Ligand SMILES: [Ca+2]
């Protein structure tokens with residue numbers, strides 16, 4: 316990133332680097348929200364070794380909308396990006412140690428699942444997403460019945476700068492918000508058919524995947540694919556956030572959360588594939604919407620699975636009972652990857668390759684979606 320122009324990044328982060336973001340409202344997605352504190356404690360940086368793709372021909376007849384990911388051995392994780400231009404303020408401790416991992420080949424959706432694709436699934440199956448279902452009083456003891464209304468979490472930014480210490484300043488539970496009504500009653504999908512579907516809970520994504528004879532990727536499969544055959548890069552396109560001043564992902568520019576400059580062209584989700592694909596033909600593996608993976612989250616997952624003597628083959632992450640988020644103990648979480656249109660180097664640089672996100676499985680929001688894979 317040396318030689319980058321400073322104007323390509325945001326002004327200096329207004330937050331102190333040791334400032335903890337503390338909020339544990341169960342309605343909130345994890346995502347960009349958990350920032351600035353190291354999750355896993357110290358871990359060795361490690362080094363990136365080469366990506367060694369599996370040999371062998373690409374099978375004929377690619378499934379519609381999918382690209383071939385050859386699989387192979389690669390270095391998984393990321394270095395502490397603080398101090399790098401555009402590296403943000405987070406140590407990304409949960410993405411270390413960088414370690415060798417091997418994954419088998421698979422097909423992967425070249426884009427996030429779109430509203431049009433999800434609508435075909437719902438039309439064929441009558442599926443009702445988690446955000447559309449009535450809330451059961453027994454699941455919410457003590458909550459008045461009149462408050463038990465279906466809905467989801469929507470980005471509702473203030474019109475002025477606010478301290479980045481409490482995500483409730485820009486997230487709200489909106490009754491009636493769901494994939495059909497991304498910002499709540501009165502909103503719809505008109506003109507958004509080719510945008511990624513949002514307000515997707517983990518089970519919604521899994522159910523869609525099964526219907527499509529696909530599955531969700533493991534975190535290792537997702538990262539191998541997102542790296543596009545390259546090793547140790549900060550972004551799918553290289554090591555500079557905006558080469559030649561070009562924005563190559565739908566993230567957030569300007570003051571967060573109040574003043575999106577839309578320098579990349581989009582304040583909200585963008586139609587899928589609005590930006591160039593990575594080396595494997597995958598679009599939007601950085602930004603646009605977060606993508607669910609099949610793994611349960613814990614911050615020390617890599618330390619537990621890494622081997623010094625060999626690559627870890629096809630890791631699937633910890634068991635549900637072992638899932639742990641120090642920022643919301645007691646809430647098992649699934650891994651999410653890639654960041655979203657709300658990620659910014661002022662607050663959350665999880666569009667950087669190798670970084671990790673997490674979310675309560677029953678909680679979608681208007682920046683969480685998914686894509687699927689299929690084993691050959
Ligand atoms: Ca944007």
Ligand SMILES: [Ca+2]
Pocket residue numbers: 427599600601602603604605606652653654
């Ligand atoms: Ca994405």
